[in-house]
Amino acid sequence: MQVTDLKLQNFRNYQKLQAHFSSGINVLIGANAQGKTNLLEALYVLALTRSHRTNNNRELISWEAATADLCGVVQRNAGTIQLELSLRPKNKRAKLNHIEQAKLSSYIGALNVILFAPEDLKLVKGAPQQRRRFMDIEFGQMSNRYLYNVTQYRHILKQRNNYLRQLHFHQAHDLVYLAVLSDQLAAYAAEVIYQRVQLLQKLQHWSQSIHQEISHQKEILKFSYVTALPKDKLTSVESIYQGLRAQFEANRDKEIRQGATLFGPHRDDLRFLVNGKDVAVYGSQGQQRTAALATKLAEIDLMKEETGEYPVLLLDDVLSELDCERQTHLLTAIQDKVQTFLTTTSMSDITMKLIHSPAVFRIQAGKILE
Numbered sequence: 001m002q003v004t005d006l007k008l009q010n011f012r013n014y015q016k017l018q019a020h021f022s023s024g025i026n027v028l029i030g031a032n033a034q035g036k037t038n039l040l041e042a043l044y045v046l047a048l049t050r051s052h053r054t055n056n057n058r059e060l061i062s063w064e065a066a067t068a069d070l071c072g073v074v075q076r077n078a079g080t081i082q083l084e085l086s087l088r089p090k091n092k093r094a095k096l097n098h099i100e101q102a103k104l105s106s107y108i109g110a111l112n113v114i115l116f117a118p119e120d121l122k123l124v125k126g127a128p129q130q131r132r133r134f135m136d137i138e139f140g141q142m143s144n145r146y147l148y149n150v151t152q153y154r155h156i157l158k159q160r161n162n163y164l165r166q167l168h169f170h171q172a173h174d175l176v177y178l179a180v181l182s183d184q185l186a187a188y189a190a191e192v193i194y195q196r197v198q199l200l201q202k203l204q205h206w207s208q209s210i211h212q213e214i215s216h217q218k219e220i221l222k223f224s225y226v227t228a229l230p231k232d233k234l235t236s237v238e239s240i241y242q243g244l245r246a247q248f249e250a251n252r253d254k255e256i257r258q259g260a261t262l263f264g265p266h267r268d269d270l271r272f273l274v275n276g277k278d279v280a281v282y283g284s285q286g287q288q289r290t291a292a293l294a295t296k297l298a299e300i301d302l303m304k305e306e307t308g309e310y311p312v313l314l315l316d317d318v319l320s321e322l323d324c325e326r327q328t329h330l331l332t333a334i335q336d337k338v339q340t341f342l343t344t345t346s347m348s349d350i351t352m353k354l355i356h357s358p359a360v361f362r363i364q365a366g367k368i369l370e
């Protein structure tokens, strides 16, 4: 799929923008603080209805405005879709082909994007939240079922945590109600965990071959899903559900004491193994970056496998973070295959040579200079 046109009104430092993009590599070039990342962020927000940089809509709306409007035309195999998103400080409205979508989950998926920023190179070593977020964002775009289950899970988790706190402070006493919440939570959690395990297996398949190539066939990358449940319980939704119910039951007093849910997808993690060793613990920085790069590139192929189309790739200043060999891998993997938006303050001659006929956009103070 590709974004052919984008219109922005009062989004960050873009008061008004109208742009037509190439189906290949779009290079957004400009000095610092001119709006390159803001433009990538606009595409990300248009796809996912939320930003990767903030949870606060107010920050996305230009300082002097009350609403930000984003409109994009997306070319897909099945035809053209127009996406419209209107952001206010406390709410948002999304339309597909002029029809308002009551649920954001029916809007998300019309445009699939993969964002790759310098902090993604820390995916392996960074905090567990980063890896959970990675799974939720990417799998949520690939699968409506995942998106639905993870949204419901978060909703019930909030309720259950509130109720555990009330029990802790003796403001509530009904343990039957807690059991009902535990059951509901275990049901959604089981779906999320099962799908994570399944999709990670597929992602591993794609990332292994990319990783082997970058490491010159010397290393094998594997993913391991980290959860408090025993591995043999991860084979079906039903056995995960039963396992979680048993955990909630066995740890009821502990959870009330702590006033929080201690088990479930919000506590799980993802580990990267290279030749059987945890690369976050034993790997060099280079190995950790290679594992992260292979994983991000594998997402492109997995998304194609799951949705039938390549996503749009957003590369925020990552080329400067990669050495020449990894840059070459990245650019050859995406070239002539995936529509890409790439921000940079300057392009080296070597990089420019690697990109076939790039469309170059000069960004200055929230404007694209022709």
Ligand SMILES: Nc1ncnc2c1ncn2[C@@H]1O[C@H](COP(=O)(O)OP(=O)(O)OP(=O)(O)O)[C@@H](O)[C@H]1O
Pocket (backbone or CB within 6 Å): 011, 012, 013, 014, 030, 031, 032, 033, 034, 035, 036, 037, 038, 039, 058, 059, 060, 061, 062, 063, 064, 343, 345
């Ligand atoms: N809500 C907003 N309204 C108006 N301007 C904003 C808003 N939010 C951010 N900005 C401005 O956007 C600019 C930053 O743009 P952006 O993050 O896209 O930089 P960049 O071009 O990617 O630079 P760098 O190369 O340093 O990353 C800053 O000048 C900032 O003041």
